[in-house]
Amino acid sequence: MESSGKVTKINGRKITVKMFKESSCAHCSGCGEANKLTREIELDFNPKEREIKVGNIVTFELEDSKMLKIGFLVYVIPVIMMVVGFGIGSYLGKSEGVSVLYSFIGLFLTFLVIHLYDKFIVKEKVSMNITKVEEDTKDNEVSNCSTKK
Structure with missing residues (x-):
């Protein structure tokens, strides 16, 4: 997964990057560039x-294998546990409503x-690799979002 953003602060070996929106509105020219920055x-x-x-504008990426592991943990495991919970309710002879x-x-x-796993056990946060650094050539001070009709 590749993303990009604008460097807002440098502190030693860490940089703070304000990410660009990655949705369809990121490519619209109706808003000023400042409104295209998110978290x-x-x-x-x-x-x-x-x-x-x-x-500077930096492009950074997260390895696909790490992204797949995170996606599996957050999206697939909960669904599996819902099915297991329903199965336990059914196995115990509970009604369908109680099984739900x-x-x-x-x-x-x-x-x-x-x-809890993320907060207390994971010692190493997911690291993203910076792949490209560019000079910002756009004026990002425009803050209104009005399209011409």
Whole structure:
């Protein structure tokens, strides 16, 4: 997965990047460039490998294998646990409504476990590799979003 953004702050070996929108509205010319920026993230970089300045546009990527693992953990495991919860309710001879309740309890517990796993067990956050650095040539101070009709 590849994304890009504008460098807003440099602190030692970390840079703060304000990401560009990756949706269809990112390519519209109706809004000013400042409205095309979304959330901020922090990236590690080696100042000896490349020079990065505030205002540069950086492109960074997350390895596909890591993206697949994250997607499986967040999207597939909860669905599997919903089915398991429903199966447990059915196995215990509960009614269909109670089995559905068991499935939502399984879903909730799965999200709770994923949250706790992310907060306390995962020591290394997902690292993204900076692949390209460009000078920003656009004026990003326009902040109104009005299209001409």
